[in-house]
Amino acid sequence: xxxxxxxxxxxxxxxxxxxxxxxxxxxxxxxxxxxxxxxxxxxxxxxxxxxxxxxxxxxxxxxxxxxxxxxxxxxxxxxxxxxxxxxxxxxxxxxxxxxxxxxxxxxxxxxxxxxxxxxxxxxxxxxxxxxxxxxxxxxxxxxxxxxxxxxxxxxxxxxxxxxxxxxxxxxxxxxxxxxxxxxxxxxxxxxxxxxxxxxxxxxxxxxxxxxxxxxxxxxxxxxxxxxxxxxxxxxxxxxxxxxxxxxxxxxxxxxxxxxxxxxxxxxxxxxxxxxxxxxxxxxxxxxxxxxxxxxxxxxxxxxxxxxxxxxxxxxxxxxxxxxxxxxxxxxxxxxxxxxxxxxxxxxxxxxxxxxxxxxxxxxxxxxxxxxxxxxxxxxxxxxxxxxxxxxxxxxxxxxxxxxxxxxxxxxxxxxxxxxxxxxxxxxxxxxxxxxxxxxxxxxxxxxxxxxxxxxxxxxxxxxxxxxxxxxxxxxxxx
Amino acid sequence: xxxxxxxxxxxxxxxxxxxxxxxxxxxxxxxxxxxxxxxxxxxxxxxxxxxxxxxxxxxxxxxxxxxxxxxxxxxxxxxxxxxxxxxxxxxxxxxxxxxxxxxxxxxxxxxxxxxxxxxxxxxxxxxxxxxxxxxxxxxxxxxxxxxxxxxxxxxxxxxxxxxxxxxxxxxxxxxxxxxxxxxxxxxxxxxxxxxxxxxxxxxxxxxxxxxxxxxxxxxxxxxxxxxxxxxxxxxxxxxxxxxxxxxxxxxxxxxxxxxxxxxx
Numbered sequence: 001x002x003x004x005x006x007x008x009x010x011x012x013x014x015x016x017x018x019x020x021x022x023x024x025x026x027x028x029x030x031x032x033x034x035x036x037x038x039x040x041x042x043x044x045x046x047x048x049x050x051x052x053x054x055x056x057x058x059x060x061x062x063x064x065x066x067x068x069x070x071x072x073x074x075x076x077x078x079x080x081x082x083x084x085x086x087x088x089x090x091x092x093x094x095x096x097x098x099x100x101x102x103x104x105x106x107x108x109x110x111x112x113x114x115x116x117x118x119x120x121x122x123x124x125x126x127x128x129x130x131x132x133x134x135x136x137x138x139x140x141x142x143x144x145x146x147x148x149x150x151x152x153x154x155x156x157x158x159x160x161x162x163x164x165x166x167x168x169x170x171x172x173x174x175x176x177x178x179x180x181x182x183x184x185x186x187x188x189x190x191x192x193x194x195x196x197x198x199x200x201x202x203x204x205x206x207x208x209x210x211x212x213x214x215x216x217x218x219x220x221x222x223x224x225x226x227x228x229x230x231x232x233x234x235x236x237x238x239x240x241x242x243x244x245x246x247x248x249x250x251x252x253x254x255x256x257x258x259x260x261x262x263x264x265x266x267x268x269x270x271x272x273x274x275x276x277x278x279x280x281x282x283x284x285x286x287x288x289x290x291x292x293x294x295x296x297x298x299x300x301x302x303x304x305x306x307x308x309x310x311x312x313x314x315x316x317x318x319x320x321x322x323x324x325x326x327x328x329x330x331x332x333x334x335x336x337x338x339x340x341x342x343x344x345x346x347x348x349x350x351x352x353x354x355x356x357x358x359x360x361x362x363x364x365x366x367x368x369x370x371x372x373x374x375x376x377x378x379x380x381x382x383x384x385x386x387x388x389x390x391x392x393x394x395x396x397x398x399x400x401x402x403x404x405x406x407x408x409x410x411x412x413x414x415x416x417x418x419x420x421x422x423x424x425x426x427x428x429x430x431x432x433x434x435x436x437x438x439x440x441x442x443x444x445x446x447x448x449x450x451x452x453x454x455x456x457x458x459x460x461x462x463x464x465x466x467x468x469x470x471x472x473x474x475x476x477x478x
Numbered sequence: 479x480x481x482x483x484x485x486x487x488x489x490x491x492x493x494x495x496x497x498x499x500x501x502x503x504x505x506x507x508x509x510x511x512x513x514x515x516x517x518x519x520x521x522x523x524x525x526x527x528x529x530x531x532x533x534x535x536x537x538x539x540x541x542x543x544x545x546x547x548x549x550x551x552x553x554x555x556x557x558x559x560x561x562x563x564x565x566x567x568x569x570x571x572x573x574x575x576x577x578x579x580x581x582x583x584x585x586x587x588x589x590x591x592x593x594x595x596x597x598x599x600x601x602x603x604x605x606x607x608x609x610x611x612x613x614x615x616x617x618x619x620x621x622x623x624x625x626x627x628x629x630x631x632x633x634x635x636x637x638x639x640x641x642x643x644x645x646x647x648x649x650x651x652x653x654x655x656x657x658x659x660x661x662x663x664x665x666x667x668x669x670x671x672x673x674x675x676x677x678x679x680x681x682x683x684x685x686x687x688x689x690x691x692x693x694x695x696x697x698x699x700x701x702x703x704x705x706x707x708x709x710x711x712x713x714x715x716x717x718x719x720x721x722x723x724x725x726x727x728x729x730x731x732x733x734x735x736x737x738x739x740x741x742x
Contacts (some may be wrong), residue, residue, distance in 0.1 A: 009669070016675055170610070329675040363669050365662025365676070366535060367625035385535060392537030405533055409541035412496075412527040413548065419524075426500045437735035438708055447667030451674035452705035455501070455733035462494050462503035466522050472551045 001119045001147055003352050005336035008359035012330040018317050021331050024159045028150075032322035036373065037264025043262065053259050054376045056252045057313035060244075064304065067213040067246045068295070074216030075293060078278030083294045088118035091296045095120060095205070095238055099129050102236055104202035108194075110220060110227035111135035112207030113151055113316060114240045114296055116338045117351075120205070131205075132197050134226035134395065136190055143170050149332030152264050152318040154176045157331045160186070194226075204230040204288070208241035209316070210256070211293070214249040217277040218293060221260065221270040229273050237276065237288035242296045244312040256315060259375035264317040299351045311346050313376040320370035320380060326363055326463050335360055342370035342380040349387050361387035423461050430459030490518040491556035492569070493549070493595070495563045496528035497697040498718075502732065505697060508724035509562045509598050516606035518560075523552040527568040530532065535572065535663050546574050547584065550591045558605070559595040562720050563696045564627020566631045567597040572630055574585075597627050598720060599695055603636035609643065613725035616646040620689035621719070622680070623655050624696035637695060637719050644722060653683045661702035664734050691731070692716040704732040 004011060015021055030449045034464055040046045040070075059312060060067055072082045085091040090392040091114075099107060107124060108113065109131055121131045121142070130184030139157035143166050155163070164180045167189055168412060179185055207228050208218040218239045220227045231237045261267040280287030321327040321341025332340035337357065339347045345360040361384035370380045391397050411418045433439055433456025448454055490513050498505045506522075513520045549570065553559045561567040563649035571592045578588040602608040602687075621641065627633035641649055660666065661675025680703060684692050692707070692714055694700050704716035715731035730736055 009671075010686045012669070012672055016671055186544075325660065325676045326669075326672055326712050363665075363672065365625070365658045365660060365665045365673075367658035368629040369625070369656070369658070369660070372629050385537070388535065388537030389539050390537070392539075397537070401536065401664075405536045405664075406541070409533045409538060409545065412530070413541065413544050414693050415525045415527050415548070424501055434736050437730055438705065439735040440709075445667075447670040448705070451670055451709065452677065452702065453708040453733060455701050455704055455708075457501045458503055458729060460503065462499040462506040463522070463524065465503050466506070 001116060001338055002083065003337040003348075003356055005352070005357040005360055008334060008363060011334035011336055012363075015330040017408055020159050020162060021059055021157050024157050025328055025331055028153075028156060028322055029328050032265070032318075034321060036263055036322070037266075039268065041267040043258075046259070046262065048260050049255060050377055053256045053315070056247060056255060056311060057315075057376050058310075060247055061304065061309060061312055064238050064243065064246070067248055068243060071211050071213040071216060071246050074213065075211075075278070076216070078216045078279075079291060080216060080278050081290065081292045083292060085294055085296045088296070088298050088300075090435070091118045091240065091294050091298070092123045094294050095240065096124070096164070097126055098236060098238055098290075099203050100126070100291075102202055104129055104236070106130045106132055106201045107195065107203040107205050108132045108134050108198055108201040108230045109138070110204070110206035110222065110230040111138050111154070112205065112240055113148075113338060114207055114242055115205065116148060117242075118240075118296065119297065120240075123206045132194070132201065133220070134198070134224075134230050136187060136224060136226075139190055139194070143167075147333065147338065150318060150321060151316050151343070157333065198229045198233050201230075201234045203236045203238060204232075204234040205238045205240065206231050208239050208245050208293075209260070210253055210329045210473055211241055211246040211247055211274075211295075212248075212250055212253060215277060216251075219222040219253060219273065219275050221257070221273050223265075223267075223271040225272050228272060231274070231276060231288065232286050235280075235288055236290045236292070238294060239276070239469060240293045240294045240296065242298065243300050244314075254286045260315055260317055263319040263373065263375040303350050308346065308350050308383055310378050311343070311383060312348065313378055314343055314347070315376060316343075317375055319373040319375065320378075323369040323373050325365065325367060327370075328397060342384070343378075344379075346380055354387055354390055354394075355396060358387075358391050361385075362391075362397075363426065368427060419461070419463055426457040426461055427459060430457045433457070434459070487517055487519050488519050488557040489555075490558045490560050490692055491553045492520055492522045493526060493529070493553065493559055493561040493566060494518070494522060495561055495566045495697065497701070498562055501701065502718065504729040505562050505718040505720055506728060508718070508720040508726045509560070511603055511612065511724040511726060512598065512608070512720060513560060515612065516602050518558070518606070518610045521556070525552040529561075529569040531565065531569050532582075532664060534569070539577075543577055546577055546588065549576065550584075550588050553591050553595075554587065557594065558601065559591060560598050560601050561699075562598040562718065564597045564624050564631050564633050565696050565698065567595055568630035570595040590740060596672055597631050597633055597695065598725070599640060600627075600631060600636045601634045602723075603639055608640065611640055611643050611723045611725070613644040613723045614646055615644050615691075615722050615727070616727075617691060618648045618650050618689045619691045619693050619722065620650045620652045620684060620687040621655065622652060622692060622694040622699060624694050625658050626701045627695050628656060633695065637693075640723055641693070641719070647722070649732055650687045650689045652687050654680075659699045659703050661699045663698065666702060673702075674706075676684040677702055678710075681706050681710055681712060685710075689714060691722075693719040693721050693722060708733045
């Protein structure tokens with residue numbers, strides 16, 4: 001996917017003026033938040049589970065090579081073919097070769113952010129293999145030729161009316177009087193369209209929420225059952241996952257699943273939790289003949305040992321974006337790449353470069369609500385600040401901002417000079433603003449006064465008044 | 479008012495904060511009143527300017543550390559460091575120790591100052607057990623939980639507890655009180671359109687609350703919300719919570735014109 005993160009401001013400007021997007025984001029602002037809170041409040045050990053989940057991921061990351069190798073040897077033992085891919089290009093080629101080896105013409109797909117990250121759909125289409133998204137949200141945005149705007153609810157930016165219009169324009173068989181006003185009617189229509197495609201597909205591609213080192217198992221959690229049909233019906237199942245998806249044991253999975261769905265949608269568990277361990281065995285009633293696992297690095301290993309390592313704990317629940325006021329305001333597409341909201345603001349610069357994605361860690365108020373709900377306690381604001389530090393060191397932020405901060409800091413480091421300069425300024429502003437109490441516009445403060453008034457200062461600084469009070473009380477004591 | 483000002487009373491260094499110093503000194507005086515009421519002696523070191531957050535959150539670590547050293551040195555002599563701001567208190571309390579974690583010579587000094595630093599209202603309620611305040615206010619107020627105080631310092635119940643002691647005051651809780659107001663320091667001028675969207679949502683909730691007066695514990699957030707309320711033509715006024723708790727309401731509310739001499 002071509003990144004447009006450099007255009008974050010323009011993207012955001014458009015998003016703020018888009019009535020459909022603003023309407024659609026309403027659910028994120030309320031629904032997700034209330035549901036997560038109810039689920040968390042209902043489980044007394046929820047906070048302790050967050051600690052455990054964090055510790056499991058920390059332990060895994062500290063021994064990542066060990067667990068990846070262990071996963072590979074167990075998976076291979078079970079009949080899996082494991083493919084290590086350093087780059088997105090490697091992963092695309094690997095998937096294509098597997099598809100070609102069986103003469104595939106269509107591939108059904110479960111929801112996978114890694115597939116988005118490597119731009120798999122466009123690539124397969126160019127190579128004459130038709131990718132068919134089977135997750136309802138992914139299906140909708142595939143029709144609309146859009147990227148996802150949320151990591152678990154890819155079409156959250158689309159209103160129901162828009163989905164109905166998309167279905168009517170793409171599903172040529174639909175009679176105009178067929179009712180599609182209710183969500184269930186939309187689901188039924190998508191299901192009808194997809195049913196035969198599941199059966200016809202040569203290859204099924206899914207992501208993985210987890211890879212279990214102990215057993216060589218890949219795990220997906222879904223709510224629609226589409227992932228199961230995608231991976232069981234075709235003769236080839238390809239799992240695409242990134243290196244940080246590995247966890248040591250099935251017991252660890254049990255811990256992390258307890259925080260995942262609660263944090264994401266407020267469910268105790270997702271509707272389907274599906275474990276896949278190798279291809280169909282002779283005694284199995286169903287399953288794929290070939291089971292491939294494509295494991296992608298794409299820059300993640302270079303985050304190990306840096307201040308961004310903790311980001312690799314992320315289990316992709318989406319709670320951070322669900323609770324982010326900036327995400328609520330501008331939606332996911334403004335971020336300009338696959339990962340959005342606070343987790344995207346930290347991860348995207350790591351994966352595509354801070355020179356490309358420098359806006360993202362800056363576009364945060366540091367309100368900290370993301371960190372307060374992260375099921376694995378990733379200090380997202382701290383890491384966004386680290387990105388700002390890297391930008392400052394490399395002179396990547398706008399010169400006016402840099403010089404503004406440096407000039408202010410020059411004064412702030414010299415209290416005497418600071419008092420003299422600021423004392424004069426607020427005195428003048430205080431006098432000018434006394435009558436109205438505020439300014440509707442101020443030179444050099446357009447960013448502020450374009451949208452709000454600037455309250456006038458009271459006139460003299462606290463330090464001036466305090467010194468005066470001290471002198472007076474000194475005199476009266478004498 | 480200063481009944482406990484003998485030599486054995488704890489000595490609080492007031493970290494005024496740059497915004498209170500420059501924009502609204504009346505908040506600083508209200509803080510002094512409340513601290514004295516809670517049995518502290520108060521001093522205001524001259525060698526303070528700002529806690530360093532504008533530089534810190536802009537990625538300018540070198541200037542941040544220089545400013546932080548200055549703050550640590552200025553406030554070492556006091557029993558407590560108290561700031562009428564959750565965001566500045568959290569900067570000193572949570573972030574200074576992290577800034578100097580790799581400097582064994584200075585880290586203990588930063589940690590010592592951090593450990594005795596408090597946000598004003600939580601200090602009064604939790605550390606000093608203040609259970610009566612001089613303020614009186616006839617009217618309905620609403621309270622915005624500023625993000626740093628709420629999430630970094632756990633300031634939530636304390637202001638409500640003390641506001642319940644203000645005679646005549648009726649608290650109308652704000653919808654989405656824990657959602658950011660969109661200020662975010664330099665964020666509001668770096669991304670003005672997004673900040674505007676967030677503060678507009680906040681102001682709609684404030685107007686909906688039916689309160690006459692908006693209170694909060696951080697002046698940055700208050701300037702943002704008051705400025706937007708004024709621009710929207712809303713009738714809700716805004717003040718720092720310390721002003722109401724101390725009963726020091728002679729100065730006009732934030733962004734309001736000076737009263738004509740005839741009125742009290």
